[in-house]
Amino acid sequence: MTVENATEASAGTADEPVHVEGQSQLDELVDTGGVVLADFYADWCGPCQMLEPVVEKLAAETDATVAKVDVDANQRLASAYGVRGVPRSSSSPTVSRSRKSSASRAKTSSAR
Numbered sequence: 001m002t003v004e005n006a007t008e009a010s011a012g013t014a015d016e017p018v019h020v021e022g023q024s025q026l027d028e029l030v031d032t033g034g035v036v037l038a039d040f041y042a043d044w045c046g047p048c049q050m051l052e053p054v055v056e057k058l059a060a061e062t063d064a065t066v067a068k069v070d071v072d073a074n075q076r077l078a079s080a081y082g083v084r085g086v087p088r089s090s091s092s093p094t095v096s097r098s099r100k101s102s103a104s105r106a107k108t109s110s111a112r
Contacts, residue, residue: 017059017066023077026067035064040078040088042071048087055089064091 017039020026029036039055041048059066071078071086081090 015060017055017068020067020069020074020077022074023080026069026077029065029067032065035062035091036067037064038067038069038081038090040069040071040081040083040086040090042086044072045086051087 018029020029020038026036026038037055037058039051041051055066055068058064069077071083
């Protein structure tokens, strides 16, 4: 793998989903300013497996970055985004902003 290909793989490509390995990687994708569809899934989840071709098609046919988050490997990340069951898909930037807004509202409410 060349350095150029490694950079493309870490940033994600327009034609395949990006497997996210943690909060910082997902934040980096969201901060790029483009649309990010986060697909929270589990390998053991039958409905997740059924949606896989749809997720791959979205990655191939849209300008959005499709981020795949394994909830078993990234439990804290899934919890931070309010994932209680799979499959769950969320899009940015609203997911990122709503997560931050919820934290701000909680701090404001507790201060009253």
